[in-house]
Amino acid sequence: MIEAKNLTKHYGDKLAVDQLSFEVRPGLVTGFLGPNGSGKSTTMRMIMGLDTPNAGDVTVNGRHYHDLAWPLHEVGALLEAKAIHPGRSAQAHLWMLAQTNRISRRRVDEVLEIVGLSSVAGRRAGKFSLGMGQRLGIAAALLGDPEVLLFDEPVNGLDPDGIRWVRNLLKGLAREGRTVFVSSHLMSEMALTADEVIIIGKGRLIAQILTAQLIAQSSQRFVRVRSPEVAKLRVALDQEGAATVLEDDGSLTVRGVDEIAIGELAGRLPVVLHELSPQSASLEEAFMELTEDSIEYHGTSTTSTSESKGAGS
Amino acid sequence: MTVSTSPTVGAAQGLPAGRYGMSGLIRSEWTKLRTVRSTMWTLGVTVVLGIGLSAIATAETRSHWTPGNRFGFDATRTSLIGVFFGQFTIGILGVLVVSAEYGTGTIRATFSAAPRRPLVLAAKAVVFGMVALVVSEVVAFIAYFLGQALLTAPAIHSTLNSPGALRAVAGSGLYLCVLGLFALGVAVIIRHTAGAISAFIGILLVLPLIVSALPSSIGNEVERFLPAHIGQAIVSLHTGPRSFAPWPGFLLLCGYAALALVLGGFLLVRRDA
Numbered sequence: 224m225i226e227a228k229n230l231t232k233h234y235g236d237k238l239a240v241d242q243l244s245f246e247v248r249p250g251l252v253t254g255f256l257g258p259n260g261s262g263k264s265t266t267m268r269m270i271m272g273l274d275t276p277n278a279g280d281v282t283v284n285g286r287h288y289h290d291l292a293w294p295l296h297e298v299g300a301l302l303e304a305k306a307i308h309p310g311r312s313a314q315a316h317l318w319m320l321a322q323t324n325r326i327s328r329r330r331v332d333e334v335l336e337i338v339g340l341s342s343v344a345g346r347r348a349g350k351f352s353l354g355m356g357q358r359l360g361i362a363a364a365l366l367g368d369p370e371v372l373l374f375d376e377p378v379n380g381l382d383p384d385g386i387r388w389v390r391n392l393l394k395g396l397a398r399e400g401r402t403v404f405v406s407s408h409l410m411s412e413m414a415l416t417a418d419e420v421i422i423i424g425k426g427r428l429i430a431q432i433l434t435a436q437l438i439a440q441s442s443q444r445f446v447r448v449r450s451p452e453v454a455k456l457r458v459a460l461d462q463e464g465a466a467t468v469l470e471d472d473g474s475l476t477v478r479g480v481d482e483i484a485i486g487e488l489a490g491r492l493p494v495v496l497h498e499l500s501p502q503s504a505s506l507e508e509a510f511m512e513l514t515e516d517s518i519e520y521h522g523t524s525t526t527s528t529s530e531s532k533g534a535g536s
Numbered sequence: 537m538t539v540s541t542s543p544t545v546g547a548a549q550g551l552p553a554g555r556y557g558m559s560g561l562i563r564s565e566w567t568k569l570r571t572v573r574s575t576m577w578t579l580g581v582t583v584v585l586g587i588g589l590s591a592i593a594t595a596e597t598r599s600h601w602t603p604g605n606r607f608g609f610d611a612t613r614t615s616l617i618g619v620f621f622g623q624f625t626i627g628i629l630g631v632l633v634v635s636a637e638y639g640t641g642t643i644r645a646t647f648s649a650a651p652r653r654p655l656v657l658a659a660k661a662v663v664f665g666m667v668a669l670v671v672s673e674v675v676a677f678i679a680y681f682l683g684q685a686l687l688t689a690p691a692i693h694s695t696l697n698s699p700g701a702l703r704a705v706a707g708s709g710l711y712l713c714v715l716g717l718f719a720l721g722v723a724v725i726i727r728h729t730a731g732a733i734s735a736f737i738g739i740l741l742v743l744p745l746i747v748s749a750l751p752s753s754i755g756n757e758v759e760r761f762l763p764a765h766i767g768q769a770i771v772s773l774h775t776g777p778r779s780f781a782p783w784p785g786f787l788l789l790c791g792y793a794a795l796a797l798v799l800g801g802f803l804l805v806r807r808d809a
C-alpha cells in the first residue's frame with residue numbers, strides 16, 4: 224500500500240507535482256499515467272525518499288521510506304534504466320545492493336535468472352543494451368522479494384517479447400498480492416497491463432479509475448449511422464435525447480444512445496439503415512482528451528473516483 | 537517465461553531481526569570499490585610511481601654524490617619523493633568513490649537500499665580510508681627501505697631509529713589517507729567528478745601559487761595552513777620556523793577532512809538525491 228497526501232514538489236519556479244493524493248492498493252497493477260513531464264518520476268522519487276516533498280506526505284505500508292528497517296525487503300524499485308556503473312558487472316551491482324540488506328548471493332543468482340541475464344552476469348554493464356539495463360533494474364527491484372514494487376517506464380527500450388514479459392511479470396507480482404505501481408506515458412500499454420490507473424497532468428491528479436471503467440466511460444464512444452433518410456432519423460434521435468453530428472461524408476455520429484436503441488428506433492420509424500456501427504475510441508484518444516483538459520487548466524472537474532478529493536480545484 | 541519470484545508474499549515474515557546498518561554497508565562499499573577498474577588504476581599508479589619514482593630519485597642522488605651533499609641532506613625525505621604523487625591518485629580515488637555514484641545514477645539505488653545517508657557516507661569513509669591507509673603505508677615503507685638501500689656509501693642514509701625518520705615514513709602514509717578523505721568530502725559537496733577533481737587539485741596545487749603571489753607578510757602567515765605544506769612538514773626532517781610541527785599540522789589536516797565530510801553529510805541529507 225502506498226498513500227500520497229497532497230504531495231507537492233517544486234524545482235525552483237517549476238511546479239513538478241501539485242497537491243497529488245492517491246492510494247495504490249495491494250493485489251492490483253496500478254498504472255501511473257501522464258504525458259512526459261507530468262511528474263511521474265518525481266512522484267516515484269518522493270515515494271522512495273530520494274526527493275523531499277515541499278509539502279504533503281507519502282508513506283509505504285504506513286511508514287516513511289526513511290524509517291523502513293530493511294528497505295530492499297519491503298520496497299523494490301526500478302527508477303532509471305542503466306543507473307549502473309558501466310565498469311561493474313551485473314552480478315557485482317546486485318551483490319553490492321544485496322549486502323546492505325543481508326540478502327544472500329543465492330538470491331542474486333535467482334533474480335538474474337528471473338530476468339534472463341544469467342549468461343551475461345559477469346560482463347561489464349557498460350556494454351548492456353537499454354533493454355538489458357531495464358532487466359537489470361528489474362532484477363534489483365526484485366532482489367529483496369518486496370511486497371511493494373515501483374517501476375518507472377519499465378518497457379522503454381524493450382522489444383515486443385520483452386514488453387510482453389514485463390507485462391506478465393507485473394501481473395504475476397500483483398496476483399501474488401503485492402502492490403505494483405508502474406508508470407507509463409502510453410495509455411495503450413497501461414490498458415493491457417494495469418487494473419487501475421492514476422492519471423496525472425502537469426503534476427495534478429486527473430483521475431484514479433479502474434481501467435475497465437475508463438474504457439467504458441470514454442466520451443469518445445459513439446455510433447456511426449448511414450441512412451438514405453438521415454434527416455428524418457436525426458430528428459427522431461434528437462427527440463430521444465441523443466447528441467448527433469452530421470459529418471461531411473454524410474454519416475451521422477451519434478452519442479448518448481447505443482446501437483441497439485438506434486436500430487430499434489429506425490425499425491419503428493421506419494427508416495432504412497446502410498450502416499450502424501459502434502465506434503470505441505482508442506484509449507489513447509481518451510487519454511489525450513483527459514490530459515488536454517488538464518493542460519488547458521479547466522478540466523479539474525473530470526471524473527475522479529479517488530476517495531481523497533485529490534483532484535483539487 | 538514464468539514469474540517465479542518467490543513462494544510467499546509475506547516477505548515481511550522472513551525479515552532479518554533488527555535493521556540494516558553499518559556492517560552491511562561496509563561490506564557493500566568494499567564490493568563497490570573492488571569491482572571497478574578505476575580503483576585498480578589509481579592504486580596501481582600510486583604503487584608504481586610511489587616506489588619507482590622514489591627509487592629513481594634516490595639512485596640519481598647517489599650517482600651524483602659529492603662530499604658537500606651531506607650537509608642538510610635529508611635521506612628519508614629523498615626516498616619518499618615518489619610517494620607524494622599519491623596525493624593526486626589517492627585524492628582522485630577518494631573523489632570517484634562518491635562522484636561515480638552520482639555520475640552513473642547508482643546513488644539512487646544506494647540510498648534506496650540504505651536511506652540513512654550519513655551512514656552510507658560513514659561506510660564509504662571507513663572503507664576508502666582503510667584501503668588508502670594500507671596502500672599508502674605499504675608504498676611509503678617499501679619506498680623508504682628501497683631508497684635507503686640504494687644510498688650506499690659514501691652517501692649517507694637513515695634508519696627508522698634516526699630522529700624523525702619513522703614519523704616521516706608512517707606520517708606520509710597517514711597524510712595521503714587523510715588527504716584522500718578530504719577529497720571524498722569535497723566530492724560529496726560538489727557531486728561531479730570533473731568539478732570535484734578540479735577543486736581538489738586546485739587546493740593542492742593552485743592555492744599555493746596564489747598564496748606565494750600574495751605580499752610575503754600575508755603569504756608567510758597563510759602558507760602553513762595549506763594541505764600540501766602540511767604534507768611537506770610531515771615528511772621533512774626539519775620544519776621551517778613558520779610551518780606547523782608535523783603532528784599539529786596533521787591534526788589540522790584531519791580537521792579539514794572532518795569539516796569537508798561533515799558539511800558533505802549535512803548537504804547529503806538536505807539535498808535531493
Ligand SMILES: Nc1ncnc2c1ncn2[C@@H]1O[C@H](COP(=O)(O)OP(=O)(O)O)[C@@H](O)[C@H]1O
Pocket residue numbers: 234237238239257258259260261262263264265266
Ligand atoms: N531534478 C530536477 N530539477 C529540475 N526540474 C526537474 C527535475 N526533475 C524533474 N523536473 C521537472 O519536473 C517536471 C516533471 O518531471 P518528471 O517527474 O520527470 O515527469 P515524468 O516522469 O512524468 O516525465 C518536468 O517539467 C521536469 O522538467
Ligand SMILES: [Mg+2]
Pocket residue numbers: 260263264265375376
Ligand atoms: Mg519520467
